[in-house]
Amino acid sequence: MSNFKKITEIASSHDNLELMSTADLLNRINMEDQQVPMAVMNVIPQIEKLVNALTERFLKGGRLFYIGAGTSGRLGILDASEIPPTFGLPHDRVIGIIAGGDGAIRKAVEFAEDDTEQAWKDLQKLDIDVLDTVVGIAASGTTPYVLGGIHPAREQGLLTAGITNNPGSPLALAAEIAIAVNVGPEFVTGSTRMKSGTSQKLVLNMISTALMIRIGRVKGNKMVNMQLSNNKLVDRGTRYLMEGLQLDYEEASRVLKEYGSVKKAMDNYKK
Incomplete structure (x- = not known):
C-alpha cells in the first residue's frame, strides 16, 4: 500500500460538538457541505473521461457495475436502481453490488468489506465481460472488497474507475480512471457518510445521467423513456x-x- 494521507480520517475542524446549539450544529454542517460541489467540479475531467469511455462500451452491449461497501455500496445500488424507472432500461444494464449481499443494504454485515476475493466472485456470478465497466466506490480508497474487484477487472481488460475521497489512495492507483474528490475532513471526524457520501452521490448522478443522455435515453430535456409506473x-x-x-x-x-x-x-x- 502506498504512503498517502487519509484526508477522510483527519480530525474535524469543529470541536465540542455536544456543547453546540442545534442551530449552530446545522449551520456548521451546512457550511461544510458547501465545499462539496466545488470539490466535485475539480474532478470533472476524470468524470468526462469515464463517461466517454463507458458510453462507447455501453453502446456495444457492455454493462456498468458499481461495487462498494457500507454507505458507498448503498449509494451505488441507489443510482443503479433509478435507471430502469427513469430511463426505461432493463435492470441488468446498470448494476449495484454491495459487500455482504443485498441484506447489507439495510443492515451492516460485519467484516464483509474486508473480504479481498468476494467482489470478483460477485461479478463473475453475473458473467462479467470485457465490454463491461466496473466502478469501485470507497471513501477511504482502501476497502479490501472494492480493491479485490478492481484489480482483477482491470487485469482482465475491463474498464475500471475508482470514486474515492483520498487522492493517492490504493483505489485511485488501482483503477484506470481515478475520480478522487477531496472534500476535506468530515464534520464528525471520520464520518464519511457526510461530505464524502454527498460527493459520491453527486458524481454517480453525473456519470449515469450523462451516460443515459449520450446513449439517447433523453430527448430535449425530457425523460421520454421513463416507465409509466404510477x-x-x-x-x-x-x-x-x-x-x-x-x-x-x-x-x-x-x-x-x-x-x-x-x-x-x-x-x-x-x-
Whole structure:
C-alpha cells in the first residue's frame, strides 16, 4: 500500500460538538457541505473521461457495475436502481453490488468489506465481460472488497474507475480512471457518510445521467423513456406530449395510452 494521507480520517475542524446549539450544529454542517460541489467540479475531467469511455462500451452491449461497501455500496445500488424507472432500461444494464449481499443494504454485515476475493466472485456470478465497466466506490480508497474487484477487472481488460475521497489512495492507483474528490475532513471526524457520501452521490448522478443522455435515453430535456409506473409519471408523460406535440391534455393522455410510452408517441404520432 502506498504512503498517502487519509484526508477522510483527519480530525474535524469543529470541536465540542455536544456543547453546540442545534442551530449552530446545522449551520456548521451546512457550511461544510458547501465545499462539496466545488470539490466535485475539480474532478470533472476524470468524470468526462469515464463517461466517454463507458458510453462507447455501453453502446456495444457492455454493462456498468458499481461495487462498494457500507454507505458507498448503498449509494451505488441507489443510482443503479433509478435507471430502469427513469430511463426505461432493463435492470441488468446498470448494476449495484454491495459487500455482504443485498441484506447489507439495510443492515451492516460485519467484516464483509474486508473480504479481498468476494467482489470478483460477485461479478463473475453475473458473467462479467470485457465490454463491461466496473466502478469501485470507497471513501477511504482502501476497502479490501472494492480493491479485490478492481484489480482483477482491470487485469482482465475491463474498464475500471475508482470514486474515492483520498487522492493517492490504493483505489485511485488501482483503477484506470481515478475520480478522487477531496472534500476535506468530515464534520464528525471520520464520518464519511457526510461530505464524502454527498460527493459520491453527486458524481454517480453525473456519470449515469450523462451516460443515459449520450446513449439517447433523453430527448430535449425530457425523460421520454421513463416507465409509466404510477399516476404521477403518467401525468408527467402526458404533459411532455402536450408540450412536444402541441396537444391538449385530453388528447395527449389518449395518445400516451395508445403508444404506451412518451418516446413511441413522439416518434410515431401524426395529427
